[in-house]
Structure formats: C-alpha cells, structure tokens
Amino acid sequence: MIQPTHKIRVAILGATGAVGQRFFSLLSDHPWFEVVAVTGSDRSIGRRFSDAVNWILPGQLPDLAERLTVQPNESDLGGAGLVFSALPSRVAAEAEPRLASRGVVVCSNASAHRMDDDVPLLIPEINPDHLALVRHQRRARGWGGMIVTSPNCATTGLIFPLKALQQSFGVAAVHVVTMQAISGAGYPGVPAADILDNVLPHIPGEEEKLETEPVKLLGAASEQEIKPAPIAISAQTHRVPVTDGHLLAFSVRLGTSASLEEVEEALHNWRGPSAVADLPSAPSMPMEYLADPDRPQPRLDRNLRAGMTVSVGRLRPCPVLDFRMISLVHNTLRGAASGAILNAEFLVAQGYLEPTTTGPVASAP
Amino acid sequence: MIQPTHKIRVAILGATGAVGQRFFSLLSDHPWFEVVAVTGSDRSIGRRFSDAVNWILPGQLPDLAERLTVQPNESDLGGAGLVFSALPSRVAAEAEPRLASRGVVVCSNASAHRMDDDVPLLIPEINPDHLALVRHQRRARGWGGMIVTSPNCATTGLIFPLKALQQSFGVAAVHVVTMQAISGAGYPGVPAADILDNVLPHIPGEEEKLETEPVKLLGAASEQEIKPAPIAISAQTHRVPVTDGHLLAFSVRLGTSASLEEVEEALHNWRGPSAVADLPSAPSMPMEYLADPDRPQPRLDRNLRAGMTVSVGRLRPCPVLDFRMISLVHNTLRGAASGAILNAEFLVAQGYLEPTTTGPVASAP
Amino acid sequence: MIQPTHKIRVAILGATGAVGQRFFSLLSDHPWFEVVAVTGSDRSIGRRFSDAVNWILPGQLPDLAERLTVQPNESDLGGAGLVFSALPSRVAAEAEPRLASRGVVVCSNASAHRMDDDVPLLIPEINPDHLALVRHQRRARGWGGMIVTSPNCATTGLIFPLKALQQSFGVAAVHVVTMQAISGAGYPGVPAADILDNVLPHIPGEEEKLETEPVKLLGAASEQEIKPAPIAISAQTHRVPVTDGHLLAFSVRLGTSASLEEVEEALHNWRGPSAVADLPSAPSMPMEYLADPDRPQPRLDRNLRAGMTVSVGRLRPCPVLDFRMISLVHNTLRGAASGAILNAEFLVAQGYLEPTTTGPVASAP
C-alpha cells in the first residue's frame, strides 16, 4: 500500500448541498487530504463558504469554512488534482469529463457516469479489480485524469450481503423493498408536509439504479469492460420519516442450494479484501451480521463504525425465493460521502494518484 | 337481504383498548346496532366506561360512555346476543367459545380462533361463502351461538388485490413487505423511544399471520372445512412512524400469464359481490386502483370512503416474479373494527341473527 | 341576516398553494359560493387546475378541478365579484388593491394589508363592528370593491381566549410561546430535513404578527380607524413536527383581579355574537374550554367542529403574571381558509355583497 507523504490537495464540487456538506465535514479533518477549494451554484460563487452554506449537519461548521471562497466548477480549483463530486447529476454529466480531460481525478458520488462502460462503479471491498478499467478509460478518452464513481446509497446497502452470497453460492435473483431516509433526497429535498405521518412510495429513478448498479458491481471485469452479473433484481423503493439510514428488506434466490446455517456463516464471516482494511476510512468490518431478532434498526445501528459498516439481520428461509433478510446502510456516510472518500484513499494506495504540492497528477501504474 | 326492524343489542369485549375504542366510536352511532354493554380488564370492571377508558381517538368520547359500566366478560352483557371482540388473543381463546356456547354470536377481531378449522375467517366481499361453515361449527360444537373472525389488519390490505388477481389469473406466489402504522400495536403499544426517527423490522407473530391467513381467505369452502389456496407467501413486516394506515409493497407470480393492461384492468374493475354493497358499513368500492405514480400514501389515502376502501397503485411488471404493486389499508377501520362490524351486518343480512328485544338468538338459515 | 337567493360566483387567488387548496376543497361544496375561477403562478397559468395543482390534502381532488383553467390574477376571474386570496404577501400587496379598485370584494388571508389603517382585520365572533371600517376604506380610496383580511393563524388561536378575558376582566399583558404545525409554512414549506426529530425556534415574521394583530383585533373601532387595545404582548414562536394544529402556551396579566373560578367561567361561557352563529361555516361554539388536564392536543382536538373551534385548557394561576393556559387552533381551517370564508359569509349576511348572475357588485349598506 502506498501512503501519501504529505497531504493531497482536494476540492469538493457541489459543496453546499447535503452530500457536499458531508464531504466537507469528513475532509476538514482527514489524514491524507486537504480541502483547498469548494464549488457551488451560481448563487453562491464568490461568497465565503461559511456564508454561502446553510449548514444542516449536527455540530458546528468547521473553521476551514471561513477560509474558503466558493468557486465555479470551471475554476482551477486551487490546483487540486483530486476532486470529490457531489454535483447534481445533470451538472456532473458535463463537468466531470471536462475536469478529467484537464488531468483531474474525479471521485464522484453523482449518478451521471456510474453506468458508463469505461467508468468503474467502485466499492473497494466489493470490486477492487474494477478499478483497472480506468486505464482503458484514460487511453480511450485521451484523459490525463479519470472518473471513478461510487454507487447509489440504497445499492450500497444491498451490495455487501449480495457479494458475500455471490461468493459462496451465487445469486440468481433478488426482490428488494427499501425504506429510505429523507437525507437521501438532499436538501431541501422532501417537504415535511409530504413525509410527516406518511410513507412516500415513489422515489423517481431510484428503482432503476437499484436494479442495474448491483449487476455492474458484481460483474466480471475484463480490460475494457464489465460483464454484468446475471442477476434479476426487482426493487420497490419508499421514503420513510427517518433522518438517516436506509433499511432494505429483501429475498434472494441463490445459484446453488444452501442451508440456513451456511448462509448465516457466509454473511457472518465475510470480510472483504485485506488490502482495503488499512485505509483511513475503512471500518474494521465492512459488514456485520446482527443476531438480535429485531436488528438492524436505522436509529440504533446507522452509525456503526462511523457509519461505514453495513449491518445485516433477520436471516430466514423465504417461502417464495430461497432466503430473506434485511440490511441497513448509513446513506450519506458509507452510502455517499464516506464511500467516495474511501474510493479516493484506495486510488492513492493503489498508486493511481501522485501527490505534488501544486496538485497531484494522475499516474497510470 | 334481511334488514333489522329494530336495533340489535350488542356488546363490546375489550372496549377500553385501541380497537375496542374504534368499535365503541363506530357503534355508538350505528343504524342497526345498539351498544348495551362493554367489558374490560379487572382494573376497570365496575367503573363507568367514561372513567375507565383513556380515550385516544380524535374527537370527544361519545355521550353513551357516561351511561355504561364496564362489566366482566363473564357477565350477561346486558342481554346482548351479538358481541364484538377486541380481546387480547390469550383472553379471547377461552372467552369467545364460552360466549358462543351460551348462544352469543361473536364477531371477533382477535387472532385466537382465526385459523380454527370450523371458524370462518370472513371478509364479506372476499369470501362470503365461507360463512356457511358456521353451521358445521355450531353442530359439531353444540353451540347456540357462533364465532366469526375477521383477519389481521395487514392481511386485509393484501387480500383485496390478491382476490382480484386470483379470480382473473390465479395466484401462485406472493412476496410482500409491509410498512405498518403504530396503531396496529394497540395501546400503549409501541414506545415512542422505539419508533421516532426509526423503523422496527420485527413485529412478533405478524409474518406468520400474513403468510397463512390469505391462504385460508382465498381457499375453497366445503361444508366442513376450507381447503387452503395453493399460494406461497413470503412476508417481511415492519413498523414505521405513521399513526394509521398499513402500506404493503408486494410482487406476485400469477397462475396464468397476463399483460400489464389485463392486470390493471382486473384490479381496476373488481367490485366484490353485490349482496354486500348495501350493508351500512360497506363502501361503494371496496378496492380502488389509484393511477397516480406516487399513490396510495398512508396519510393521504387511509381514510378513503371512511377507511373502508383498500387502495392499490404502482402496478408494474416484476423482473423476478410477474407483477408488483403496492396497497394501503386503514388498519383500525377496514383492517379491524369496521371490518368486524361489516361482518356482523353481513350475518344479519344473511339471516344468521334474529333480533329480539331481550337479545338476538342465533338462527341457522 | 341576509341569505343569498342563488350561489355567488367566487374566485380563489393562489389556488395551487397549501391554503389555496384548502379554499378550493371547502368552496367546491359550499352552500352559498360557487368557484368560477382560480389563479396561480406564471408556471401554472393556462393549465387545467387538476393538472397544475400538486394536491396535498387527504382525499381526492374535487371534480370541479377538471373544469377550471388557471388564470392570471389580472384576468376577469370569470366575472367573480368575491375573491378569496391565498396569495403570497408580496403578490397580494399589489394584486388585492387592484382588484378592489375594479369593484371586487377581496377576503384575504394574506398578511400584506392586515395592518393597514382602513382595512378590517376581521373575525366575525371577535370584532364584527370593525367591518364598518370598509365604508371609510372605499370612500377614501375610491374603490367599488374592498379588502377584508383575516388574521395570522397563530393570532387566531390566541385571540379567542383573550377576547373572553378582555370582556370580563380586561387584559394588560400576554406572554405567549407557540408550537406551530408545519402546514402553517405552506408548501413545500419546511424541509423534512429541518424538522424531523427537531424543533425550529424561529419563524420569520411570525412573532411580529402575534404581537401586533391581537392588539388591532381587540381594539376599539371608530368610523375611520381602530384604536389599538393597550395590551403588551411578548411572543416566541416555534415550528414542531406536527402536521396541523398550532398549540399556544401563554400567561396573561388581567386588567382587574379575578379568581380562578371566575376566569374559568369566563372562558367556559363565552359564546360570541349570536348574529354569527347561523352562518354556514360558523361552529356552534367558536371556543371550548376542555377540562381534562392534558387537553387540548393537536392531533386529538384540531378537528373539533370541522376545525372551527379554538380549544382552551390547563387554566392555572401564574406565579409571574396572573393566569396561564394553553389554546389550540387548526391553522389552515379556522386559522386560514375557513376563517376567511366565514368572513365572506358574514359580509353577505350583513349586506356588503349583492349577488348577481354576472358577479356580485359590492354595495355599501
């Protein structure tokens, strides 16, 4: 593992939004990264970040916010060679490739390029080998930089147990129903008038993501593409009156038959690759099976290991498919900002980023 | 249809509880029934109902509460020949048969006897023919009265669309995930500390009910038993921070293939038997398909037609089974008190109850 | 009392908003009024109302919505001579006087003109004599129409008990703290991210209204102005996670000394003028004192008499001022749409409106 010898200069795109604020909060005190620039919408450009942002996270705005001025996405970003993108998808669609062509490494939480053939959709513990796709990406597009994306927040809650099951038994089909926190909708996001004493049964675009992203994440990587895993997924997504933490109830049909004990063991023992475990944001366990019959619960378990552990529980046989269970992910930490930061740490450790004082230049190992 | 010529004297068992209060509220102003007795726990026996009850429903306690004294379940119940049972299941297990043996007609919302071979689990619009089972029940048990039960609240939300699909295409399998209101847990029920900003993924006993009751409700009635419908059901139940209204997200595998249009038409056009439509508590439509892509929602749709209409929406093909959709039921109205009252009305209309001033005697038509 | 012999043609300004929808819902089935036009923002002009509105009220959109097209505020409003204004205050500031100058009677829920010297701030049960101010308004401004306003929703919850106390004892000072429902902020209004598991201690502009409007409402009317009542009011306003119903906790210093019994009697017996009681939207009791020690509560009591009764409770001596108590008002019914409709009914009954088929012409009685 490569460790940076001095702090890497980074920028946050879309820093005033809900996920952008999470990035800012996490990166303002990060051992490897130093925030040197933040971008925002036209309205906030030129203002001090502390004035432009309507800080919605618990606790105080980091002092760093006093010292940064909001820039446009097209600026030089303080010479940052690594950027974290919390841009709206339609803005990310153009802004991210433009930055990559300028030599910048983009770790994006936006959905715009997740399903592009040559863009890795990455979770280091799930599909570290997919990262190699960026060589093809950079060569084919002629980019000095690159785009690496992290998946949708609900996908992240599903993919850890699916990965463990796929490795042990194969997975043929998944039927998943989600109960998602309101923070997943950004800010201002869901009006209180819509969600108090209510459940919203429709999250535009969410079901498509949940039905396609896992298939890419679990797919087999070749040099130039990812072969989708042959898994049928049916997703029904809902918004519930919960601040943070997406809960998923799902059933799976396995590729081979297995006993309840074998499945529980597979979930219990899964750890992910050891190369990841030493990264600053990596939890000691990326997934944990909770044996209590009424866990995980959003309020009680979302912050497990700084919100980086996906918790799983209530494993039982399914009368329709093979097995059913539930899982929980902190949607703005593991499922968004922290997940993208872990991706960046993985890039650094794997030698994809070369830190310099004037900003890192992406290097192909 | 038989209409009563004067009001039938009825009693409410377990009247101080959450469902008991719904019974009291609905029956205090009912065209056919007159509440002459209420029962409650040892603590409340002998007290005026208005003093014994901790009224938790919106609005004022009906004046009738001033004129009734809480009695034990073993009393003469003011000569009532028809009782509505909102007893806890363990109490109902013994109290209901004892009353039936004394000649009383018991319309029960308790789960104790729902799955008894000779006890109808009844929704008049779904399985009116099951009611005939009570002849066998009374003969075999030597009862002057009878027990007729209404299903679990979540079952009620599932059974209407299932019935429509079964009639048109057959149903082979169902995978259902529920998001249930806190009123379904009775009172005091769920502690606020457990459910605020949270989802509870475990409702003890609920999944078993949801996997077995629909199979009985959709089963074929013979003279002495109900042959269960051959449907595999997988249920995952959750409690969400919603006051009233259970939302269900489910997928079905049909018995025969059908197009999306055919399925939507089947849901849209289903009405239920006309014999039921004239009962005082029957809604003009027991099920309604809502075409808006984000409906039904608990807060907006639970009170549709006095909470007696189950609403269905979001019908789409399912990549794993055949079709998926959502449904919503008001759990303490259609799914509990109003449902049991509709059952009683149906018994009267079908001639199973003979009103007299001293209390009705059950009669076998 | 004058009763209209045929329905009066009315329009709703700002009909797509939260209060506008309440107007539409209430007026689509009103015995005296017929909605012939609705207005909305630029975005919705020219669209069918059923398409333009994002209906957020429980239940179905009234059928009438299919037959109306959204118009600009400057249109002829279908010949309506009476309009209900749910306009944003900055829009109302200019639009309402323009309509009044064109001969239209404006019953406004907007705050823009509430404190204008010659505009009545009216609640028929509180200050019916203030209505006479419109003669001066019309004469001075040369208007054929007029503007009559209804107060802020929280003011409405405070003013009923204050009026009863003022009549019996005089009121010298009030210290009030509010806990207000999110529907008071309109739609989309408060983001869920701001209010779930939270209380917002600042509602811009609200405290000023609550400190000034009651003083006008309780003031003495002369021909040309209202002399403010000499009452010092201190208001602290908060938003709480409640859908509907503003709760107010307040203490008063009376003008003369009184016993607890006398104060309770004054609250208990207060009725308002009998001339109002026969109006279609008038409740049999505009204020009710609830004796239970834990009432009123928003969810249980907000809908009392169709949301038109302000409920009061928990009267006790105050160690700092004289007496303290709480009150509750349904903020979008009595506190907004229903209140303005009652004003219009009062105008009709008092002869201020002359219904014609082509639209009423305002007449000075």
Add this chain to the structure above:
Amino acid sequence: MIQPTHKIRVAILGATGAVGQRFFSLLSDHPWFEVVAVTGSDRSIGRRFSDAVNWILPGQLPDLAERLTVQPNESDLGGAGLVFSALPSRVAAEAEPRLASRGVVVCSNASAHRMDDDVPLLIPEINPDHLALVRHQRRARGWGGMIVTSPNCATTGLIFPLKALQQSFGVAAVHVVTMQAISGAGYPGVPAADILDNVLPHIPGEEEKLETEPVKLLGAASEQEIKPAPIAISAQTHRVPVTDGHLLAFSVRLGTSASLEEVEEALHNWRGPSAVADLPSAPSMPMEYLADPDRPQPRLDRNLRAGMTVSVGRLRPCPVLDFRMISLVHNTLRGAASGAILNAEFLVAQGYLEPTTTGPVASAP
C-alpha cells in the same frame, strides 16, 4: 484538585432503565470509575445484565454487560462505595438513605431527595459551595455516606443562563415554556400513539420541579441550609416528538436594568468556576451562546461537547418582562447521567471520596 490514583469501584442503581443505560454506557469507559455492580427490578435480579437489559441506546451494548449480574438494591454492590442512582423516585425515597447510612456515597438523579433541606442539589459549575451541606447532612443523620442529587433535566437547561444573569444583574422572575424530548420520560415512557404528530401539554410533576429546583440551585448556602433565591418562576411544560434534547423558551425580569448588549455579554462570557473545568466529564464551556437567529435546535445542538454544553440563543428584549431567549439541554446527558457523573467527579476532586480497593469510604474534608 484530588485525582484518584486508581479506579474507584462504583455501582449503578436502576441500571436497566433509560437513564441507567446512559450511566452504564458512560461509566463503562470512564477514566476514574469502574462499574462493579448493577441493580434492577425484581424481574431482572439474578440475570446477566446483557440478558436483563433491553438496550435502547444507539450502538452496541458494552462488553462489560456480559460480566455483571443484576443485584437487588440491598446487596453489597460489589463493595462499591459510590453509587449512581437512576431509581424511580418512590424506590429512591427509601433505598438511597439506607445506602447512605451504610457508608455509601449516593450520586442520585432521582427526584426523591432533591428538595430535602440537608441534601445538596448540585451542579458543580452552578453552586459548588452547596456541596458543603453534606457535612451537616452526615452529622445530623449519623451517616457514614451521603446523598448528593442532580436536578431535573429541564431545570438543568434553565439554570445555566439564569445563573449568568443572576450573577450580573439579579433575576426577579422567569416565565418558561418547555418543549421536551420523549427520552425524558424514560422507557417505555411515552406511547408512540400519544406523541406522533402531536404535542402533549402535560408532564405530571414537571412544572413543580421547574418552579422549585432553580430557586434552590441559585440559593445562598449556609452551613445547615440553602436559603432559596427570591425568584418567581412560572413553568408550562410540553412533550414534543423529539428523541433527545429539551428546548426552553423563557423570559426573565432582571433585578437591575441592563441593556441588550450587557445581557448578551453576560451570557457570552460566563464560564463557571475554574475548579470544575479539569474534571473528566466537564466541557470546556458549560454554556455557549449561539448567535445564529435560528439556534439552538434540538437535533443540531444537543450533542455539543458530548451533550454537556447548554446552548442559548435568540436573546431579545421582552415587551412584558425584560429579556427573552431560548436554551437547549441534552436531557439524558448533561440533564441526567453525565450531570450526576460530573457531580461524582467533583466529589472526588474535592476530597469527599477516598478510593480504596475494597471500595471508597466517604471522608469529611
């Protein structure tokens, strides 16, 4: 300041309850204290703590719970000489004096003895001199141990700003309205059916505490008693749908006149005695004035400095009294468990506890 040279053996009374769990969580990793015993109700006695407790706090139950067995209050408590009491008040009434007479130092969060003449109601930053009262307590009662109490959670939120104002200007009267979190009611506490989409305007006994405890806390200590501060307090208390954090809106009449700037400065600059600042649980600032116009808010500010800082905001002149403002306290941390732990640390630092391996013996300095 005296620092313990090795860990002091402590017990938690009522450890399975809501506040008891907070004690357990905080003390399982405390630099000075070691939990050697826990007590619980009859039902749980003899069971392993991990089995007996229904853990309701976020995160996992500390491992220590596996190694402790629930004991009765009358046991030897593992030789602990210091106990933290989270007992219900009626149990504490007898159990705490019994323990004190046996030589045990009781730091109690129960209300039973708070207002006893010879029992300190202590917050180290507010009234450290009151602690001296225990000498009289022990002498008069012949106790080897002692009882020291910490105040009600809402009182704690009020007392910090009051203390700052009292020191600078004197305080003559306070009118306070609270919006309190459901965790203040313990577990199971408030039924969800009572508080979802609602506000409860009555918390039995709470207003009395809030009107009497501050007067003792701000009183002048002599050797044998506390002379109550001459402050009139009027309290109206409410339960709101918030998990943690009590918000208080209040107005004060000062003893001497002051400008807004002077009052803000007094709040801004107040620090508390320096002797306290080095205790392990003491925050760097026990009170912080937040200048943002919409702060403090429960969800955003309750965890300020591990929930030990009371935050204050929205200072403005009051048209009825002199000044008004709001304050926020984390009710189960500073307002309960952490507050009592800070008291115990203060006792140790002041030499009131003599740590030994067999359990500390209380010593009179």
